[in-house]
Amino acid sequence: MNSNQLYPEATREMAEKKAGLAPEITDAFRYFSKTVFKEGALPEKTKQLIAVAVAHVTQCLYCIRSHTKQAMKKGASKQEIMEAIWVAAEMRAGGAYAHAAIALDEMEGNKASI
Incomplete structure (x- = not known):
């Protein structure tokens, strides 16, 4: 990571290091993902657009990059991605x-319990 970066770059080496620390859990998570x-009841493109929106709400920079890229690979337009982000903003x-x-x-x- 260089001094101008806030977060380390997501690299294959970083992924392998993380996986090596908990390989069974990593495999389960990858299968789950x-x-x-x-493709299911929702098309892959729709799922990626949902992921883009959720990534903005959770503020996961890695997820924003990854799912934006995947949404575009699945055919999402820039306009669709931006609308998904606006939906996330409204919901938040x-x-x-x-x-x-x-x-x-x-x-x-009032003494309502939470």
């Missing part, structure tokens, strides 16, 4: 707004 993203903002009810409840002295 391949299974999730296979909507969640914050909806949870304002908890703060309001607290400010009003």
Whole structure:
């Protein structure tokens, strides 16, 4: 990692090091991931667009890069990818707004349990 990078680059070497520390779990995760993203009731392109949106909500830089690349390989347009990102932004903002009810409840002295 150079001094200008915030996160290390995702390399094959890094992946192999991580896998070597927990190979059985890594194999299970890779199988799970391949299974999730296979064509099913949802087309692969749609699954990758969902992943792009979720990656923006979880703020996983590696996932954003990987799933954006995969979405494009599966035929997603730049416009479709950007719309998926806007859906993620709306859902994140909507969640914050909806949870304002908890703060309001607290400010009003209610003792609701969470």
